[in-house]
Amino acid sequence: MDSHQLLIDHISEIVSLDDSIKSLIRERFIPRHLKKKEMLLYKGDVSHHMRFIAEGCLRNYNIDENAQEHILQFAVKGWWINDLYSYLTETPATFFIQALEDSVVLQISKNELTKLFDEAPALERFYRIKFENAYVALQNRTIHGMSKPIEERYSDFRNTYPEIEQRVPQFMIASYLGITPESLSRVRKRMSSK
């Protein structure tokens, strides 16, 4: 399926779009192709685009003072990826975004998107709902990440993102869960033995 059709179907799951809006979406969302390991956004740069993944897999991560990587989000086809705060406030990004596989993202600049909102209120509604979801997803992660034992967090991850588990190296999943690769390896062993 072509990238734009995927995006249109994705949006249409939440709001209905008439044909003129669909055309606008096809015009204004620009495909960008990324090689594996290519960076989509650097920490410190301003994120000027809203980005939809049409193909591939990316990660959103931070590098702390001790040069330790911490993965915040994985995203695959049909997801959105961004440093939302940077995008919203037009301040330097606090994360990196990198392709983990050859990927295609459809991106639209904030200016263009703002204009599009005037022409297509349905689209604005779509984003409002997306933002709400983003907020609550983050909130759930904050709460649950807090208390639950690793074993449980790992199986939650597997259940929530079955596609991702297959495609992402294990040490990155460990980073996402906030544990060492060694610990994850042991958790897996424990879990498989029963």
Place this chain on the structure above:
Amino acid sequence: MDSHQLLIDHISEIVSLDDSIKSLIRERFIPRHLKKKEMLLYKGDVSHHMRFIAEGCLRNYNIDENAQEHILQFAVKGWWINDLYSYLTETPATFFIQALEDSVVLQISKNELTKLFDEAPALERFYRIKFENAYVALQNRTIHGMSKPIEERYSDFRNTYPEIEQRVPQFMIASYLGITPESLSRVRKRMSSK
């Protein structure tokens, strides 16, 4: 200072309000007085109001399957408190909100506020900005909560919320930081000895 004036000053720090809007704010935000330990919102109820704290101190917390409390947020005079997801989507709240001191909140129902947005676009803008901030505050907590050692998280907390540290019992701060009261007590001892 009267409660509504505090709210008006607070909003005016971000957007400018003309006198007619100020009057509307005085009319539509209704004060609610809470005794210490009184509940403002129960898990399972829908949060129908946006709430500004004019006096006192409250907490937002969850109780997990093991009857363990986890505090997500403290809030004092000049802050907002809500179960945002419940409010936004009109679904049952996932948290409790409780007064930790005798408190006064100014609250407005979602319906009223939505109407007010039509009369006062500046107000809508104010909330958009507030929501962005809420998202990023949560994001920071998620990231940092993940990796940093307890000692550092505790001093971050002290620096970010100096007022709160004075007013909230220590075991609640421990809960907010995701550790036991015993551990916090030991961290404090370690920190004071150097």
Place this chain on the structure above:
DNA sequence: ATGACTTCTTGATTTGAGTCAATGAATTAG
């Protein structure tokens, strides 16, 4: 195909936070 690098696993050890238990201090209620 070969060597170089990356990733995963496993073992030994250390460490930091949790648990349990007791005591003392501080708040609250009557």
Place this chain on the structure above:
DNA sequence: CTAATTCATTGACTCAAATCAAGAAGTCAT
């Protein structure tokens, strides 16, 4: 004001995950 309750501290112990280290398996580049 006193008793009851709640809260903070401390000690002894346990345990889960981190760290350190080595080796096996897998992947990539030439």
